[in-house]
Amino acid sequence: MGDTTFAAATGTLGGYVAEPEGDGPFPGVVVVMDALGLSDDIRRQADRLAAAGFLAFAPDLYSGRGLTCVMATLKASRTGKGRAYEDLEAARRWLLDREDCTGRVGIIGFCMGGGFAVQSAPRGLYAAASVNYGELPKDPEDALAGACPVVGSYGARDLTLRGRADRLRKALDRHGIPNDVKEYPGAGHSFMNEVDTPLPDVVLRVTRFDHHPADAEDAWSRILAFFGEHLAQPADA
Secondary structure, three states: OOOEEEEEOOOEEEEEEEEOOOOEEEEEEEEEOOOOOHHHHHHHHHHHHHHHHOOOEEEOOOOOHHOOOOOHHHHHHHHHOOOHHHHHHHHHHHHHOOOOEEEEEEEEOOOOHHHHHHHHHHHOOOOEEEEEEEOOOOOOOHOOOOOHHHHHHEEOOOOOOOHHHHHHHHHHOOOOOOOEEEEEEEOOOOOOOOOOOOOOOHHHHHOOOOOOHHHHHHHHHHHHHHHHHHHOOOOOO
16 A cells, blocks of 8 residues: 556546555546545545445646646536546546456545545446535436436435535436436535545534544445445446
């Protein structure tokens, strides 16, 4: 497990790889960072996937390219367009090229990364997607036609994404896409992330950006079970 670099169409980017114990091969997962970048928190999320038997790779979509890149990446997560998708595809190919990858790859994202995960679900590239408090495409019922199986987790106290869990579930159900979408009544935005911040806990609670360990654990249990069913199993299982 550790930091690395990889080649993308937009240049050489940084990333973090977390490898399961054993010889494999293992199903792969592209781990998409939140707006804060490739933080220690995102590395811990990748480590958790590796501990469960998934070869996890978190690309650094910023890679020191400045504020313009940050703003363009944020926009891409909401519009479904932009060079960040080329970088994510390079990360997916990086996993596929490894001998210890089964050839089945999923995607997981948090906040901004959740937007990338849901935008990527209908592109025919992934076996499963985990969307964690990510913004939805416009007209999700149309945009998500043909999506891979999706597991989604949202907080009911999240003022920025009200109603998204229900909209996501309805869109997936309309197309008969396997899904497990849950909204946690006591959680807000970023409830699965343990972000180091100088802000007092009371500020995070008031703004509804605080970590909720119990809900986070439940969400992870659902994600790993869903990935075990739709990603770890052979395509014809």
